[in-house]
Amino acid sequence: MKSPIRSPWQLKLYRIATRLAQPAAGLILGHRLKKGKEDAARLGERKAVPGRPRPPGPLVWIHGASVGETVSMTPIVERLMARGYTLLVTSGTLTSARVMAERLPAAAIHQFIPLDTPGFMRRFFRHWRPDVGLIAESELWPNMIVEAGKADLPLMLLNGRMSDKSYQRWSRQERFARVLLGRFDVIMAQSQRDGERFSRLGAPRIALGGNLKYDVLPPPADLASLALLEGATGGRPIWIAASTHPGEDELVIDAHRRIADRLPKLLTIIAPRHPHRGPEIETLARQMGVSAARRSDGMAPDRAVDVYVADTVGELGLFYRLAPVAFLGGSLVSHGGQNPIEPAKLGAAIVHGPHVHNFTDVYASLDEVGGAVRITDTGALAGQVLHWLTHASSARQAGRQALAVVTELGGAADRVMQALDPLLARASLAQGRATPNHPGRNSP
Numbered sequence: 001m002k003s004p005i006r007s008p009w010q011l012k013l014y015r016i017a018t019r020l021a022q023p024a025a026g027l028i029l030g031h032r033l034k035k036g037k038e039d040a041a042r043l044g045e046r047k048a049v050p051g052r053p054r055p056p057g058p059l060v061w062i063h064g065a066s067v068g069e070t071v072s073m074t075p076i077v078e079r080l081m082a083r084g085y086t087l088l089v090t091s092g093t094l095t096s097a098r099v100m101a102e103r104l105p106a107a108a109i110h111q112f113i114p115l116d117t118p119g120f121m122r123r124f125f126r127h128w129r130p131d132v133g134l135i136a137e138s139e140l141w142p143n144m145i146v147e148a149g150k151a152d153l154p155l156m157l158l159n160g161r162m163s164d165k166s167y168q169r170w171s172r173q174e175r176f177a178r179v180l181l182g183r184f185d186v187i188m189a190q191s192q193r194d195g196e197r198f199s200r201l202g203a204p205r206i207a208l209g210g211n212l213k214y215d216v217l218p219p220p221a222d223l224a225s226l227a228l229l230e231g232a233t234g235g236r237p238i239w240i241a242a243s244t245h246p247g248e249d250e251l252v253i254d255a256h257r258r259i260a261d262r263l264p265k266l267l268t269i270i271a272p273r274h275p276h277r278g279p280e281i282e283t284l285a286r287q288m289g290v291s292a293a294r295r296s297d298g299m300a301p302d303r304a305v306d307v308y309v310a311d312t313v314g315e316l317g318l319f320y321r322l323a324p325v326a327f328l329g330g331s332l333v334s335h336g337g338q339n340p341i342e343p344a345k346l347g348a349a350i351v352h353g354p355h356v357h358n359f360t361d362v363y364a365s366l367d368e369v370g371g372a373v374r375i376t377d378t379g380a381l382a383g384q385v386l387h388w389l390t391h392a393s394s395a396r397q398a399g400r401q402a403l404a405v406v407t408e409l410g411g412a413a414d415r416v417m418q419a420l421d422p423l424l425a426r427a428s429l430a431q432g433r434a435t436p437n438h439p440g441r442n443s444p
Contacts, residue, residue, distance in 0.1 A: 278311025
């Protein structure tokens with residue numbers, strides 16, 4: 001067991017407050033359920049009431065906050081399952097649960113992560129008894145980490161990143177950060193800058209792993225659905241505004257109107273980051289004098305539709321294959337940008353705004369080779385999209401450059417597995433059994 005670390009007052013206060021708040025969990029979850037943020041059939045999981053028994057044999061637990069984090073873990077899931085481990089994947093959002101239902105191998109288990117109280121987290125670890133825990137990016141929930149330590153669970157932070165905003169916040173609570181980060185056996189940082197920030201905050205064991213998102217396969221698409229959409233949109237110029245946030249949709253629709261003055265058959269697809277915003281975007285488009293339809297209504301993008309709202313889950317791969325040009329949202333508002341790797345893997349020419357601090361290195365690499373172009377306002381967005389839609393060879397070249405960049409930057413999964421081997425071996429020794437399918441014996 002790791003040596004106990006004296007808790008700072010902030011951690012003690014947090015644990016007391018969340019312990020006292022635990023009886024109100026039902027009210028909190030009920031409120032979230034009314035807002036469409038919880039699954040009524042699986043509310044028990046949020047209180048650490050398991051949805052199924054623990055399977056026999058070695059179990060590795062992987063946790064990611066939402067869709068992006070959990071999807072980025074799929075290369076590790078596949079490698080561990082090939083070695084004979086059972087995978088327990090947890091996340092905290094409905095959208096991530098739906099995507100995991102489609103992307104996880106059938107033998108893997110998905111559960112919602114419990115609310116971060118000492119009691120719920122203790123119950124979670126007592127039931128599942130994972131052999132090793134892998135936490136994605138920056139999910140530093142204090143009770144989760146403390147209770148994992150009390151369960152003597154080896155921990156690794158995967159795809160570790162520390163944004164400017166997060167670093168500034170943790171710097172004001174340096175001792176708190178040092179205690180939490182000190183409970184990780186190793187932190188696999190995405191970049192040298194991330195690693196340096198973790199080090200300055202007191203993390204004792206850091207390795208440079210790279211970004212696992214480069215190793216994720218392109219998002220899937222149903223070929224029959226793609227054929228239907230291609231038939232319905234044949235001959236029309238198409239672009240997609242993907243993962244948009246409030247405040248961006250009106251800018252995209254305004255860009256559509258500007259481009260449509262030159263390309264009257266233009267089809268703009270808007271795929272909001274949160275699909276429940278579909279009706280809001282459809283109404284906004286109509287208020288701005290543009291015809292719109294929603295995919296969740298079963299509507300097709302026929303000739304009468306100018307803006308097609310793709311408000312479904314798990315179909316971005318379909319629309320990235322349909323549109324040669326992709327604007328990535330969260331970047332014209334100060335959200336920090338959305339992951340451009342998936343459209344890049346499908347050869348899309350990428351446009352983005354200035355606010356991309358969540359993916360600084362990725363966008364910098366894409367911009368440098370011309371696989372992506374940074375714009376600052378609606379006029380520039382319309383101009384760049386129009387250029388690529390009217391100069392197909394230029395768009396294809398940008399798409400090839402984007403694909404080359406994300407292909408070259410892969411390899412993080414291999415580095416993670418190499419760093420993970422000692423933790424898996426240590427866990428196996430503690431359990432008195434051999435490590436399943438040890439590297440060197442038919443393991444990837």
